[in-house]
Amino acid sequence: MENTCQDTQDLMPQLIEGSLSDKQAAQLQGHISQCPACCRRLQALRSDERLLSNFAEAMQPTVARIQNSVIQTLGGERLAKPVGYAHIYRTIIKSQAARFAIAASVIFLALLLSLLNLSKSGNAERETSPRYILGKAQQDHSKETRPWDILPPLPN
Amino acid sequence: MNSFSEEELVAACRNGDKSAYADLVRAYSARVFAICLGTLVNAHDAEDVAQQALFKGFTDIKKLRDGERFGVWLCQIARNLCIDFVRKKHRRRDGLSRPIPPDKSEGKDREEELEAALARLAEDYRIALLLYYFDGRTTRHMAETLGISEAAVHTRLSRARKKLRQLLEREGDR
Numbered sequence: 097m098e099n100t101c102q103d104t105q106d107l108m109p110q111l112i113e114g115s116l117s118d119k120q121a122a123q124l125q126g127h128i129s130q131c132p133a134c135c136r137r138l139q140a141l142r143s144d145e146r147l148l149s150n151f152a153e154a155m156q157p158t159v160a161r162i163q164n165s166v167i168q169t170l171g172g173e174r175l176a177k178p179v180g181y182a183h184i185y186r187t188i189i190k191s192q193a194a195r196f197a198i199a200a201s202v203i204f205l206a207l208l209l210s211l212l213n214l215s216k217s218g219n220a221e222r223e224t225s226p227r228y229i230l231g232k233a234q235q236d237h238s239k240e241t242r243p244w245d246i247l248p249p250l251p252n
Numbered sequence: 253m254n255s256f257s258e259e260e261l262v263a264a265c266r267n268g269d270k271s272a273y274a275d276l277v278r279a280y281s282a283r284v285f286a287i288c289l290g291t292l293v294n295a296h297d298a299e300d301v302a303q304q305a306l307f308k309g310f311t312d313i314k315k316l317r318d319g320e321r322f323g324v325w326l327c328q329i330a331r332n333l334c335i336d337f338v339r340k341k342h343r344r345r346d347g348l349s350r351p352i353p354p355d356k357s358e359g360k361d362r363e364e365e366l367e368a369a370l371a372r373l374a375e376d377y378r379i380a381l382l383l384y385y386f387d388g389r390t391t392r393h394m395a396e397t398l399g400i401s402e403a404a405v406h407t408r409l410s411r412a413r414k415k416l417r418q419l420l421e422r423e424g425d426r
Contacts, residue, residue: 106410109409109410109413109414110406110410112413113406113409115391115406140417141413141417144413144416144417144420147362147363147366148366148381148385149385150363151363151366151367151385152382152385152386154363155285155289155295155386158285158295158299159281159282159285159386161299162281162284162285162299162302162303162306163277163278163281165303166277166281166303166306166307167274167277167278169307170270170273170274170307170310171270
């Protein structure tokens with residue numbers, strides 16, 4: 097199908113975006129190469145494209161300023177590294193196995209602590225009983241150091 | 253953005269994880285700024301409103317039901333804040349004399365011509381063009397943000413370019 101100037105110019109923005117099929121693009125290029133008016137039009141549109149790209153690039157510092165301001169004000173910058181407490185926390189939230197493991201370790205620790213407390217209180221009870229005190233006193237007396245224990249042995 | 257999906261980041265934000273929100277801010281600040289600049293035209297006003305929108309996104313994140321739609325939701329917040337900003341500005345101006353815009357008709361360079369032409373462009377076209385050039389030139393994201401089909405995005409972009417060309421020709425003739 098032969099392209100008219102109007103058809104060609106209507107499709108030019110899509111040619112710039114690269115959203116036309118190869119066949120359509122080739123047809124358009126065929127017309128543009130033979131039509132000075134359409135060629136000028138395409139050049140003007142390409143120039144607008146560059147102008148808009150440069151404009152967007154010139155605005156990048158503003159976008160960066162917005163990002164930094166928001167992140168710093170929220171206090172997210174000190175946690176922004178991929179590895180850190182927040183990263184570990186998110187991994188835990190995500191993984192069910194990790195959640196189970198943490199719950200199991202908490203229960204195990206609680207049991208261990210309660211067992212230790214029980215044995216400690218048992219020992220304390222034993223140490224305050226009269227039988228234990230009497231036995232301990234006798235043991236200490238038998239271990240008492242006598243004067244001849246520290247004297248050198250007599251020569252034969 | 254890191255390896256976490258948007259939904260996971262939103263879930264972490266709901267639990268007060270600010271670093272997850274920092275990732276979302278990095279991903280969406282250009283889009284939010286494009287929406288604000290497209291609506292307000294003035295870059296300083298757009299910067300202020302874009303910041304407000306990003307803060308509001310964090311404080312209101314528990315109101316967001318579908319984590320996958322964070323981007324669309326955030327852009328809607330930005331749009332609403334822009335509308336509020338314009339309303340307040342008009343209210344303030346009603347009691348005062350309107351400031352006369354500076355005459356830039358002499359010695360305009362191409363960037364100034366572009367800014368003037370963008371300011372004259374219809375809001376829908378301006379937003380479409382800015383979203384396209386500020387946010388990675390993907391029509392899929394634009395379609396989500398604007399709530400239209402990808403084909404409609406292409407049509408809007410084509411029309412916007414055509415109109416902008418006319419306006420630039422007019423600006424060049426001045």
